[in-house]
Each structure stands twice: as structure tokens, then as C-alpha cells.
Amino acid sequence: MNGENISFWEKLGKIDRRWIFLIIGLVVFIPIAFGLRMTVHVSPAVKSAYDTINRLPEGSVVMISIDYDAASMPELQPMLKAILRHCFDKNLKVILINFWPLGLPIGNQGLEEVAKEYGKVYGVDYMNLGYRPGDIAVMLRMGTEIRSVFYGDIKGTPLDSLPMMKNIHNYDDIAVVVGLEAGSMGDYWVQYVNARFKQDLILGVTAVMAAGVYPYLQAGQIKGLIGGLKGAAEYEKLVNHPAFGHIGMASQSWAHVAIILFIILGNIGYFMERRRKRGL
Amino acid sequence: MHISTNPWVWIAAILTLAIYSFLYKDNPFYKFAEHLFMGLSIGYGAVVLWYNSIIPRLWNPLAHGTSPSRFYLLIPIAIGLLSFGIFSKKYSWLIKYPLAFSVGAYAGFSIPVTFEASIFEQISGTILTKQMMATPWLAISNLIMFVGVITTITYFYFSKHHKGLLGKSARTGIVFLMLAFGASFGYTVMARISLLIGRMQFLLHDWLGIIK
Numbered sequence: 001m002n003g004e005n006i007s008f009w010e011k012l013g014k015i016d017r018r019w020i021f022l023i024i025g026l027v028v029f030i031p032i033a034f035g036l037r038m039t040v041h042v043s044p045a046v047k048s049a050y051d052t053i054n055r056l057p058e059g060s061v062v063m064i065s066i067d068y069d070a071a072s073m074p075e076l077q078p079m080l081k082a083i084l085r086h087c088f089d090k091n092l093k094v095i096l097i098n099f100w101p102l103g104l105p106i107g108n109q110g111l112e113e114v115a116k117e118y119g120k121v122y123g124v125d126y127m128n129l130g131y132r133p134g135d136i137a138v139m140l141r142m143g144t145e146i147r148s149v150f151y152g153d154i155k156g157t158p159l160d161s162l163p164m165m166k167n168i169h170n171y172d173d174i175a176v177v178v179g180l181e182a183g184s185m186g187d188y189w190v191q192y193v194n195a196r197f198k199q200d201l202i203l204g205v206t207a208v209m210a211a212g213v214y215p216y217l218q219a220g221q222i223k224g225l226i227g228g229l230k231g232a233a234e235y236e237k238l239v240n241h242p243a244f245g246h247i248g249m250a251s252q253s254w255a256h257v258a259i260i261l262f263i264i265l266g267n268i269g270y271f272m273e274r275r276r277k278r279g280l
Numbered sequence: 281m282h283i284s285t286n287p288w289v290w291i292a293a294i295l296t297l298a299i300y301s302f303l304y305k306d307n308p309f310y311k312f313a314e315h316l317f318m319g320l321s322i323g324y325g326a327v328v329l330w331y332n333s334i335i336p337r338l339w340n341p342l343a344h345g346t347s348p349s350r351f352y353l354l355i356p357i358a359i360g361l362l363s364f365g366i367f368s369k370k371y372s373w374l375i376k377y378p379l380a381f382s383v384g385a386y387a388g389f390s391i392p393v394t395f396e397a398s399i400f401e402q403i404s405g406t407i408l409t410k411q412m413m414a415t416p417w418l419a420i421s422n423l424i425m426f427v428g429v430i431t432t433i434t435y436f437y438f439s440k441h442h443k444g445l446l447g448k449s450a451r452t453g454i455v456f457l458m459l460a461f462g463a464s465f466g467y468t469v470m471a472r473i474s475l476l477i478g479r480m481q482f483l484l485h486d487w488l489g490i491i492k
Contacts, residue, residue, distance in 0.1 A: 028477055101329060104328055131333075156336065196396075211467050228467065247491070255476075
């Protein structure tokens with residue numbers, strides 16, 4: 001009996017990793033394909049982000065920084081759309097800015113899609129500044145005058161010819177900056193814009209980064225934190241518009257259960273193998 | 281089921297499957313998709329940089345501007361061009377100047393704000409105030425955080441042997457570090473699964489039209 005067990009654990013330890021990929025693939029596929037849903041509970045960090053935007057008076061300006069590209073799109077694009085829906089629903093003005101060149105079309109696509117849903121007009125209700133290299137230098141210069149770094153919008157239209165930009169010059173005219181981050185730009189927003197200009201910030205980050213960003217929230221350097229697809233699903237719930245974040249939650253949860261089981265099995269296998277080697 | 285008729289969606293779907301085929305084993309489809317992605321990303325990035333930065337910020341002011349101050353732009357251009365010295369053995373030393381400028385400028389930007397944002401603000405966020413003890417749950421949570429910060433810092437104090445009280449504190453710090461690593465690992469798993477969910481949603485929604 002003991003021999004059979006050892007042989008089983010040994011086999012398990014040498015299992016072809018492609019079986020694991022297949023199981024994870026199925027666990028993700030089945031809930032999406034069959035429309036399984038899970039209840040999403042809103043965390044205080046996301047609620048705080050929502051409340052910060054929700055408290056803004058009509059006409060306030062929200063700047064959203066697109067600091068991600070296609071690789072992080074599944075996590076951050078649902079966040080962008082949910083935040084845009086919230087802003088347009090409250091008649092807030094939105095400025096998009098890009099620090100990742102490959103994020104330029106992705107951010108613009110999300111902005112145009114949601115603006116169309118709400119019948120918003122380019123240049124009046126929202127605009128896109130486009131991309132500029134030089135991250136920190138651009139952030140610092142915008143504290144004095146946006147026009148010193150952005151002569152025009154994404155299409156080269158002079159900023160002064162856009163009605164909504166007439167009275168927007170620097171961070172004093174922007175109520176909140178929302179950074180959607182897949183890299184180090186979130187740290188820069190905190191270090192250079194919050195610390196120096198006392199600009200209110202909200203960060204939406206990929207799940208990989210979320211654990212590292214919590215200290216900023218705890219210290220009050222950011223007003224809210226939206227972490228990964230789960231955070232996006234929570235924000236979708238708050239704006240009452242369940243979308244891709246929500247759809248993915250069942251798959252996410254079942255995949256986590258599968259991975260926990262793999263970890264437990266892996267550990268049992270390791271200890272059984274060690275026991276066998278010790279001749280117990 | 282409403283299969284997409286958009287050729288771009290088909291191209292994206294086929295390339296997604298080509299990339300995932302690597303999970304079975306390395307193959308020419310994967311290699312093709314990988315190389316295509318690299319080439320397109322770099323090419324697209326260069327074009328965006330050209331049209332969003334070089335043309336409006338450099339070429340237009342120099343070629344079509346009237347302000348005498350536009351010639352100041354020649355200074356950063358000249359400093360930047362020195363970077364190309366790296367391609368010549370004889371002139372590779374020239375790269376020291378743009379590097380020195382970048383290091384100096386970024387150090388100047390960074391040092392004060394890093395102290396402000398990463399040290400002062402974080403210390404201030406760790407100090408236990410009356411407000412942080414407002415409710416029993418908040419008090420417990422903030423006390424755990426306080427103990428975690430102190431013990432973790434002691435773990436990174438290497439000027440004295442980790443014995444006695446310092447040793448106990450450092451060992452407690454290790455527990456907090458392990459918890460932090462565990463949280464990071466959990467979030468990393470969540471992130472990777474999210475990426476798979478995103479692609480799966482694309483294949484089932486945008487391409488095959490199985491889900492609404």
C-alpha cells in the first residue's frame with residue numbers, strides 16, 4: 001500500500017506541465033463560456049477611489065493617464081471604461097494623457113467608445129493630449145503649464161482651440177489625476193505630482209503591482225486604489241455597469257482554487273518524496 | 281454564435297492562438313507571432329515618437345518657427361547626438377556627456393521628492409495617532425502594521441549580530457516579509473490569470489461570438 005502511494009506521488013511530481021496548462025485553460029474557459037457569475041464585494045480601497053470621483057462637482061476635470069499597453073489591457077482597460085462611465089455620468093470633463101506610446105490607440109479606443117455611449121463631444125467634454133516622452137520632466141512641467149509640453153492634442157489641434165481647455169493650465173485646474181499603471185509611472189505620479197503639487201491621485205494598477213502600492217494608500221498619498229481585474233469588477237459594480245471585469249470573476253476564482261490545489265498537492269508530494277528518501 | 285467577419289479580429293485571434301501554441305511546445309507559428317509582435321511594437325513606438333514628439337517639438341519649431349529662442353533646441357539636439365559616439369571606438373567617450381546630464385538632472389529631480397514621498401510621508405503614515413485608533417479593529421490593524429514596519433526594518437539592520445532582542449525582532453520581521461511575499465505572489469497569480477481571461481473573452485466574444 002505504502003509503495004503504491006509513493007509511486008503515485010512520484011508520478012505526480014513528474015507530471016507533464018501541459019496537463020496543468022490544460023486544466024487552468026478549462027477552469028478559465030468553462031465559467032466564461034457558460035456565463036457563470038460570482039458576487040463581487042467592493043473593497044474599501046476601490047470604494048475610496050469611487051467616492052473621490054463621486055464627490056467632485058459637475059464640470060470638474062479628471063485627468064486619466066494611460067500608462068499601459070496591450071500586455072496589460074485585460075486588467076486595465078475595464079478599469080478605464082468603468083472610470084470613464086462614472087466621469088461622463090457625472091458630467092465631469094476628461095483629459096487623457098499617455099506616457100506609453102503603445103497605449104495611445106488603446107486609451108483612445110476606450111475613450112471614444114465610452115464617450116459615444118454618453119453622447120459626449122470631443123473638445124467640449126473630453127480630449128486626448130496624446131503621447132509625450134520624458135515622463136518625469138513632462139509631469140513637472142505640467143505643474144506650471146500644460147501648454148509648455150503639449151502644444152496640441154493627439155491630432156495636433158492647438159489646445160486653446162478646444163473649448164474645455166480654455167481655463168485648464170496646470171494641476172490647479174485638475175481635480176483628480178487617475179493613473180492606470182502597468183509600470184513605474186504610478187510611483188512617479190506619487191513622488192513628483194502628489195508630493196510636489198499636492199495633486200489628488202487615484203491609482204489603478206495591475207494585480208502584480210497592487211501589493212506594492214498599498215503603502216501609498218495607507219499613508220494617504222493616493223485617494224483610492226483599484227487593483228487588477230478584481231478592482232475593475234468592483235468599480236463596474238459601483239457604477240452599476242457590469243462588463244468584462246464581472247464576466248472574468250468566476251474564472252478568476254476557480255483558477256485560484258485550482259492553483260491552491262496544485263500548491264497543496266505539490267507540497268504533499270514533496271513531503272511524501274522526502275519521507276520515502278529517508279526510508280520512513 | 282456570431283463568428284466575426286472582421287478580418288482584423290481574425291488576424292488577432294489567429295495570432296493569439298499562435299502565441300498560446302507555445303504552451304504545447306515551441307513551434308514556427310509561435311516564433312512568427314513573437315517576431316511579428318516585436319517588430320510591430322518597436323515600429324509603432326518609433327512612429328508614435330516621431331509624430332508626437334520629434335515633428336511637433338523639434339522639427340516644426342526649427343523649420344517653421346519665428347522665435348529666436350527656437351535655436352535653444354539645438355543644445356539638447358547636440359547633447360543627444362553625442363550618444364551616437366557609442367558606435368565608434370574612438371569617440372565612445374562622448375556618451376559620458378549626455379549620460380552625465382541625464383544622471384545629474386534626474387538625481388536633482390528625484391532626491392528631494394523621494395525623501396518627501398517615500399520617506400517622510402511613509403514615516404508619517406506609520407506614526408500611531410488617535411485617529412488611527414478610532415475603532416478597535418482599526419487600532420489592531422494599525423498596531424500590526426506598526427510592529428511589522430519596526431521588525432522588518434530591524435531585519436535589514438546588518439551592523440549588529442541578530443541576537444537577543446534584535447534577533448527576536450528580526451525573526452518577527454521575517455514573518456512579515458514572508459506574508460508580504462505571499463501577498464505579492466497571490467496578486468501575481470491573479471494578474472497572470474487575468475491576462476488569460478482577457479484573451480479568452482476576446483476569443484469567445486469578439487471572435488466566435490459565443491458570449492455576449
